[in-house]
Amino acid sequence: xxxxxxxxxxxxxxxxxxxxxxxxxxxxxxxxxxxxxxxxxxxxxxxxxxxxxxxxxxxxxxxxxxxxxxxxxxxxxxxxxxxxxxxxxxxxxxxxxxxxxxxxxxxxxxxxxxxxxxxxxxxxxxxxxxxxxxxxxxxxxxxxxxxxxxxxxxxxxxxxxxxxxxxxxxxxxxxxxxxxxxxxxxxxxxxxxxxxxxxxxxxxxxxxxxxxxxxxxxxxxxxxxxxxxxxxx
Amino acid sequence: xxxxxxxxxxxxxxxxxxxxxxxxxxxxxxxxxxxxxxxxxxxxxxxxxxxxxxxxxxxxxxxxxxxxxxxxxxxxxxxxxxxxxxxxxxxxxxxxxxxxxxxxxxxxxxxxxxxxxxxxxxxxxxxxxxxxxxxxxxxxxxxxxxxxxxxxxxxxxxxxxxxxxxxxxxxxxxxxxxxxxxxxxxxxxxxxxxxxxxxxxxxxxxxxxxxxxxxxxxxxxxxxxxxxxxxxxxxxxxxxxxxxxxxxxxxxxxxxxxxxxxxxxxxxxxxxxxxxxxxxxxxxxxxxxxxxxxxxxxxxxxxxxxxxxxxxxxxxxxxxxxxxxxxxxxxxxxxxxxxxxxxxxx
Numbered sequence: 256x257x258x259x260x261x262x263x264x265x266x267x268x269x270x271x272x273x274x275x276x277x278x279x280x281x282x283x284x285x286x287x288x289x290x291x292x293x294x295x296x297x298x299x300x301x302x303x304x305x306x307x308x309x310x311x312x313x314x315x316x317x318x319x320x321x322x323x324x325x326x327x328x329x330x331x332x333x334x335x336x337x338x339x340x341x342x343x344x345x346x347x348x349x350x351x352x353x354x355x356x357x358x359x360x361x362x363x364x365x366x367x368x369x370x371x372x373x374x375x376x377x378x379x380x381x382x383x384x385x386x387x388x389x390x391x392x393x394x395x396x397x398x399x400x401x402x403x404x405x406x407x408x409x410x411x412x413x414x415x416x417x418x419x420x421x422x423x424x425x426x427x428x429x430x431x432x433x434x435x436x437x438x439x440x441x442x443x444x445x446x447x448x449x450x451x452x453x454x455x456x457x458x459x460x461x462x463x464x465x466x467x468x469x470x471x472x473x474x475x476x477x478x479x480x481x482x483x484x485x486x487x488x
Numbered sequence: 489x490x491x492x493x494x495x496x497x498x499x500x501x502x503x504x505x506x507x508x509x510x511x512x513x514x515x516x517x518x519x520x521x522x523x524x525x526x527x528x529x530x531x532x533x534x535x536x537x538x539x540x541x542x543x544x545x546x547x548x549x550x551x552x553x554x555x556x557x558x559x560x561x562x563x564x565x566x567x568x569x570x571x572x573x574x575x576x577x578x579x580x581x582x583x584x585x586x587x588x589x590x591x592x593x594x595x596x597x598x599x600x601x602x603x604x605x606x607x608x609x610x611x612x613x614x615x616x617x618x619x620x621x622x623x624x625x626x627x628x629x630x631x632x633x634x635x636x637x638x639x640x641x642x643x644x645x646x647x648x649x650x651x652x653x654x655x656x657x658x659x660x661x662x663x664x665x666x667x668x669x670x671x672x673x674x675x676x677x678x679x680x681x682x683x684x685x686x687x688x689x690x691x692x693x694x695x696x697x698x699x700x701x702x703x704x705x706x707x708x709x710x711x712x713x714x715x716x717x718x719x720x721x722x723x724x725x726x727x728x729x730x731x732x733x734x735x736x737x738x739x740x741x742x743x744x745x746x747x748x749x750x751x752x753x754x755x756x757x758x759x760x761x762x763x764x765x766x767x768x769x770x771x772x773x774x775x776x777x778x779x780x781x782x783x784x785x786x787x788x789x790x791x792x793x794x795x796x797x798x799x800x801x802x803x804x805x806x807x808x809x810x811x812x813x814x815x816x817x818x819x820x821x822x823x824x825x826x827x828x829x830x831x832x833x834x
Contacts, residue, residue: 305732324734330726339573339725342781349722353733359715385780405733 256318257282258409258441259304264313266299273299275465276313281409283319286435287443288452291462297445298331300462301411304443319408324353327402327410327440331417332394337387343397344382347373350404365404372400375438376430392423396430403434410434412444416451424451431455509831516828523821537806544805553691553758554801556699557811558794559706560755561767565793566713567748568768569775569786570724578655579643579745581765582662583636583752588761589665589672590635591628591686596676598625629701633753639665640749644741666761689760689812691804702754709747716740721782763812767793770819777826796822 257280266274274296281287289297302308303315306323317323327350350372351365373379376396381389386397395415402410412431416424432455434440446452453459459475461467468475527534544550564580571577600621602614609617624631639661646657673683713720722730723740731737748768756764771789779785800815807814 307728307731323732326732328729328732330728330732333726336726340776340780340782340785341721341725345721345782346725349718349725350729350733352719352722352730352735355718359718361718383781387780401729 258285258317258319258321260316260318261300261304262314262316264300264303264310264315266296266303266308267311272464274303274310274462277462277466278313279460279466279469281441281443283408283441284435284439285441285443285458286431286456287441287458287460288449288456289443289445289460289462290447290449290452291467295462296464297462298413301328301413301443301445304411321408325406325408327404327406329395329398329402329410329412329415331413332398337394339387341386342382343373343378343384343386343389344369346386346397347378347382347400347404350401353405368404369400372403375403375434376400390423391419392426395419395423395427399430403440407438407440409441409443412442414445414447416446416448424448428452428455513828513831516824516831519824520828537802540806541802549694550691550805552696552699553694553811554798556694556702556754557691557758557797557801559702560751560758561771561793561797561815562790563706563709563747563751564755564764564767565771565789566709566786567744567751568770568772568793569782569789570720570744571748571768572772572776573724574727576644576647576744577765577769578658579640579647580748580752580768582643582658583640583749584756584761584764585662585669586639586665587632587636587753587756587764588686589669590632591756592669592673592683594624594628594631595682596625596672597621599676629697629753633750636753637746637749640745641742644745648741685760686757687761688810689758689763691758691801691811694758698754698757705747705750705754709751712743712747716743720744725782758811759815760810760812763816766812766816766819767797770816770823771796774819774823774826777823777830792819792822 260278260280262278264274264277265272277296277300289300291297299308303310304323305326305328306315348361348365348369351361351368354365354368355361370379373382376399378393378396378400381393381397386394389397399410399415410431415431416427419427428451431442431444435442435455444452444456453472453475456472458470459472460469461475461479468478545554568577568580571580598621600618602611602618605614605617643658643661646661647655673679677683719730719735719740722733722735723737727737751768752764755767759767771793772785774792775785775788779788796818797815800818801811803809803818804811804814
């Protein structure tokens with residue numbers, strides 16, 4: 256059963272259609288890359304998967320025990336966050352808020368989970384450090400650890416390598432690949448960086464308000480080989 | 489010079505050369521040294537001031553003002569951490585102006601008589617309206633509170649919508665409210681001592697009822713802040729993530745706006761309309777110079793806020809300054825002190 260199935264989803268803001276009749280699904284273990292031009296509805300689609308925007312028509316169906324609160328989300332970083340006074344530990348722990356239910360405070364299990372994810376993403380030695388003093392790559396790993404506190408099934412990443420230098424970006428891809436292959440976390444990533452993102456992915460979704468293409472990476476390479484060559488040239 | 493000042497005030501060290509950092513440290517330490525020298529030369533006067541303050545402490549109204557003021561400062565500093573980090577500092581300022589406007593209008597309503605109302609209304613209705621107006625004028629706090637809370641939600645909606653350019657919209661509303669207050673005042677009572685006190689603050693303005701209101705308010709703010717601490721952190725740090733993981737961020741924003749409105753209205757008469765927002769902004773900014781963990785910043789700003797209030801109160805009693813101005817001056821001193829320490833640490 257799919258983790259998320261989008262069925263014929265159309266989203267409009269003030270009469271302007273941003274996403275039109277989009278259908279696709281994410282299965283357990285998938286690594287989906289969502290590409291498209293600026294304004295093609297990629298981020299809106301992510302927000303719809305998280306239940307932050309309501310589709311005008313169509314439906315978003317969660318399956319396999321997933322609820323919309325149980326999705327790990329890595330939003331685009333805002334300028335405000337970069338100067339925010341918080342330690343790595345505080346940021347990672349805040350990923351546990353969706354597990355608190357009616358509790359007021361974090362319990363021991365929450366703290367253990369945060370510790371485990373900090374270790375997994377190799378930020379344990381930074382735990383007392385200020386988030387604002389970290390490098391871009393370290394900040395993204397911290398936010399990823401936070402996202403993993405909220406889920407162990409599905410990560411949604413919105414342009415995660417924007418602003419990272421090539422070395423940090425390839426390191427970040429390695430981390431995602433490891434989460435996907437070794438820990439069985441399904442991944443859906445919006446990206447501008449076609450080459451890097453596509454190397455590890457098994458599925459591709461090309462957005463252009465509607466779906467231009469949805470399928471396996473191999474099929475995408477065959478179908479779009481010519482177009483990619485002309486673009487790179 | 490402007491560039492230098494900006495460097496002194498902005499806390500960012502990254503990308504700054506060593507020379508710049510040293511200049512900043514030198515400037516800040518020099519300012520601090522000047523203040524210390526001034527204090528040394530006035531040692532006797534300060535000693536006398538403390539003795540005098542001991543006498544003041546015997547008065548009931550001073551005790552009242554101290555208690556209520558300390559509690560309001562505490563609330564303002566806790567809310568301030570979130571407001572500053574969410575870039576909502578201007579909301580506090582806007583609300584205080586709205587508070588001034590509605591206070592003066594409430595006071596002006598006291599001039600309404602049954603005869604001054606339009607004659608086509610039935611006499612009983614005119615009497616009722618006049619009675620209501622007199623009631624509002626006699627006890628303007630509830631009226632002001634309602635108006636300010638409504639405006640708080642309005643301002644929040646404006647600043648959440650980026651397309652509306654929230655900061656300009658806030659400036660628009662707050663200056664309009666201030667203008668309305670000034671117009672109403674000059675048409676009725678004129679610029680009297682009451683109005684002056686509303687604008688610049690006075691400890692005499694704290695009544696016994698204010699103490700109860702501020703007690704209740706600070707209890708509510710403290711309890712909510714502690715209980716919702718993890719969620720408040722999540723919403724403040726990253727609203728998009730918090731929303732995605734099922735935190736009702738809009739409700740938290742409303743709650744914070746509501747509590748801010750309460751704090752502003754209660755603290756307004758002590759601090760003055762024009763200065764109450766400093767109570768919200770200064771402690772958080774000062775603490776952010778020194779600390780880089782959210783919890784440390786929160787605790788530090790609570791302590792700084794109450795301490796600055798106490799010292800500012802002392803200054804204002806002894807030198808008969810407006811209370812608000814004294815407290816702001818002490819806050820500014822702490823801000824410079826913390827900046828100097830941060831600069832020295834490098």
